[in-house]
Amino acid sequence: MATRLKEVDVVIIGLGWTGGILAKELTDAGMKVVAIERGETRSTEKDYSVPNVRDELRYVQRHDLMMNTARDTLTVRNNRSEEALPMRRLGSFLPGEVVGGSGVHWSGHTWRWTDMEFKVRSLYEERYGKTFIPADMTIQDWGISYDELEPYYDKFERTAAISGKAGNIRGEILAGGNPFESPRSREYPLPPLTPILASQMFTDAARNAGYHPFPRPSANASRAYTNPDGSKFGACQYCGYCQRFGCEANAKGSPHMTVIPIAMRSPDFELRTHSWVTRVNKDSTGKKVTGVTYTNVLNGEEFEQPAAVVLMCAYAINNVHLMLLSGIGKPYDPVSQTGVVGKNYCYQTGAAATLFFEGRHFNPFMNAGGSNASIDDFNINWAFDRAPHGFVGGYVVGGGFNTVLPIGYRPVPAGTPQWGKAWKAATAKWYQTAMQISASGSVMANRNNYLDLDPTYKNAFGLPLMRMTFDYKENEHKMGRHAADFINQTAKSMNPTTMNPATARTDPWTVVPYQSTHNTGGTIMGTNPRTSALNKYLQSWDCHNLFVVGANAFPHNSAYNPTGPVGALAYWTADAIKRYVKKPGPLV
């Protein structure tokens, strides 16, 4: 029997970016908050310090900061006619499993998603007509607007120390920034990072071709910085060990050195590590949750933590898994297209070319997570006419480097032998002379891409694994071909000695190799309980004292990395919860 603990105001499941933000905001507001985190505490001082953190084998190859698939994983398949099999080790995506979550080992690219996402169906239907959107593409409006979210984007950008250049402040288009972005109320908190050669060369090529390059905004502090909460950042050292590593300089905006230590100072906050939430409990009416059940993974002991409000902050796919395990909301059925939990799971696509320039020195070991120049001409540029290309969505293209270390990154021209003297000579010759241009593309929701519980495989707690059914559809293939063509044209205009051209991802999605930890959907926000699991405040339509925070709430996936809106929505939800506790009940 689980030991029943004393009730608290708020229990938070998972202490990464969203859990950290909510822990800080809600303790600030005087609530008693307990955070339950499956991982352990790691700190910059004792864990992410030099030299030990500079270990590609440990952090990149062996996934030291990431979820342990021996204990819990997913099953995967491309479509319903296949049998899903367990992802036996990590590959395509790498969710975190320490205090700070994936927010410790992310790269920090931080974008503001705009109404082009939030109003996707209305905008495309209005401009291109209803039939432009394929029948099986289940995109829908989000029920939120950019204007509502703007102050919260601003807040997250200041918390996480985003370096960048505004392209649009209150409607004024500014040189050097992204001219297509939606109006922001003010500049980024920090100037852009120092450009590296690869990003400069891409910038020149894109500008010469009439496009609009800008430095990619990212949570790598371009100089020492103190955020509005008083958290201190060092200046980024361009050490080249960003993605998948904790930052030794505290220059990467991460919850473990910002919001979490602030929450920890409050007597109203308690963190329980090594504690795995297996279930959110409901009351007899099924209209409210009563708290969570968790297992102490150090000894197997089970506890029940009652709470007036429960927040799922366990990372997008983990939140969906918990909803399914707890039986909250109706599971999505792709055949009848009814139900909501598991619906609209999305991922991202992409294409990349490697360009070799004899005689140049790219120093690929010298970069920040966000050392990248980008263009948005094929993404949030609404003037880009999709009609001739027949796809919904877009892609952002960038040139630069992010954490390319030698076990994983040794570019050679296609056709080079894989071993022996010729391989070695080519590896030595080209390593310094290569750069990449890559695109990250949106994935529109499709009725056949979804999450549910696996009928066969179980996790270490004896609970069903979550099953992921996902593949790229024709819409993404078309966009991928457009992106690959654009990349190859741009690359050729740069006159490389040789290049490995970009190709569209048209093969089935695979669970290896790494693609991105940008999983979205599964418990989406919306305006109608029949077609969404959450309202615009990420409040469960079914149980009004449950909020499900993270990219699980996104009805589709854009070309951008997710954490800008994930962080903004966490702040937005915090404000909603502050209103909620005064008068509990549905906020919509």
Add this chain to the structure above:
Amino acid sequence: MSDQPMKDHDVGRRDFLRKAVAGGVAATTTALAPPALAQQPAAAAPAQEAPTAAYEFLNLDEQAFVEALVNHMIPADGLTPKGTDLGINVYIDRALGGAWGKGDRLYMQGPWKIGQPGQGYQLPLTPAQLYRAGIEATNAYCVRTYKKTFDKIDATQREDVLIGLSTGKIDLGALPTRTFWTTVYQTVMEGMFADPIYGGNRGKAGWKLIGFPGALAVNRENVEKYRDKPFPTDPLGIADMS
């Protein structure tokens, strides 16, 4: 550094072991302990030669296979010493004998199905078990084809075997060839480019090959200073900075 003496030395050592085992002289592990062995034909090796590998996981056949493999894939030339001089065999042995080799973080519950390539690794084997079975199957193929195990065939034959493995043309029976090969390839690259604390990349020769500075921490000033210029690197590893 010369190639031959080390090779002779290795072969000599292994032949000694084989005979010893066959003759029942050394039935216990103590008698096989590496320090004692190192004294055997070691006189032939030049003084500055890398120390004889002491293995914790690989058995004699596997040692011979892995040494031949890494020296074929990473031959000595003006760019780097050969694979065993880089300690790649030592790296592989330790990786297989350690947590990763024993299946740390690997979901190991059945049922076991072959599945689609896109579903990733699906064998009921730890990396160490896969390596062991893969070496055995590759050696069986070599004996069938050349009447000798992989370590005894010549360089052209070895090249053919590696091409056969990497293209999946060699059939390893129950084992999916590509799965074995990608694991082998991955570990060789790790042994060449991981930090030297793991036993490979000896002398940081892998990093020197490409000009990777290693555990270097501070590049803030260097981004502008060395933009499009060669960066002078004498790489540092974790041990150099500890």
